[in-house]
Amino acid sequence: MANPVVTIDATQHDALGYVRLQWTNANKGANWYAWRVYRRLTGATGYTLLKEYVADVANYDFHDQSVPENTSVDYSVVRVHLVGAVPTEEAHTPTIGVTAVGSYYWIEDVVTESQSLRLSGVTADSFQKERDKEVLKLLGRGRKVDRGTTYGVEGTLSLQLRDSNGLTARQQLKKLELLAEDPDFVYLKNPFGDVYKVVIGDPSVERLSGVGLSEYVDVSLEYTEV
Numbered sequence: 001m002a003n004p005v006v007t008i009d010a011t012q013h014d015a016l017g018y019v020r021l022q023w024t025n026a027n028k029g030a031n032w033y034a035w036r037v038y039r040r041l042t043g044a045t046g047y048t049l050l051k052e053y054v055a056d057v058a059n060y061d062f063h064d065q066s067v068p069e070n071t072s073v074d075y076s077v078v079r080v081h082l083v084g085a086v087p088t089e090e091a092h093t094p095t096i097g098v099t100a101v102g103s104y105y106w107i108e109d110v111v112t113e114s115q116s117l118r119l120s121g122v123t124a125d126s127f128q129k130e131r132d133k134e135v136l137k138l139l140g141r142g143r144k145v146d147r148g149t150t151y152g153v154e155g156t157l158s159l160q161l162r163d164s165n166g167l168t169a170r171q172q173l174k175k176l177e178l179l180a181e182d183p184d185f186v187y188l189k190n191p192f193g194d195v196y197k198v199v200i201g202d203p204s205v206e207r208l209s210g211v212g213l214s215e216y217v218d219v220s221l222e223y224t225e226v
Helices: 169-181
Strands: 007-009 019-024 032-041 048-053 059-064 072-083 086-089 095-099 105-108 117-119 122-138 142-161 186-189 195-200 204-207 217-225
Touching: 019 072, 032 059, 032 086, 048 059, 117 169, 142 169, 142 195, 169 195, 169 217
Parallel strands: none
Antiparallel strands: 007 019, 019 059, 032 048, 032 072, 072 086, 072 095, 105 117, 105 186, 122 142, 142 217, 186 195, 195 217, 204 217
8 A cells, every 4th residue: 555645734834833744544555553754854864753643543633843944854654554463664755845934933842732832032042062071181292182972952042022923921921931840841943943852941031111011021041952
């Protein structure tokens, strides 16, 4: 049996924060075991597994929240069938060159999608990539640098929360506070194509005066890649 015909919609990414893939179970065939959703950068050879569906339902609707913005990617939804008792994949049939156009930073909650938040007012992003490094001073030879584990990015976002994207500034702040309490990681995405699995810190908040009951705030938000 062939892999399914997949409808891919990247046009709503700037508003919703994800690319949507839809297909049916019409051609699952005999000995069907699962559908697997893969993604790769266009031109790359290796795929990343995003999701496996083993439930036998009529229609499938996958939201790719971790897609990098403004970067061409390929998707492949692969049929998996049983050969004996062994799950076996069909060959990949990728859809070439899907680009999620994005203008914003996003914090994506993959457990509770409705908690994801578009950050419309990022004014600064200060960060560095943390690595193990030790500098040794050797007599008569100068310095020697030993490098070890790369732990990932640590940084701070400066935000201006104003009413936007159908949410008041207060509603956005409350979402940030809930995301900071999340025991799991979230995805931090930016318009430059970076996607980090991070834990965010508690927002540091400064209320603005002269805006009545709007509760406009400036926020400093720390994040750590995990």
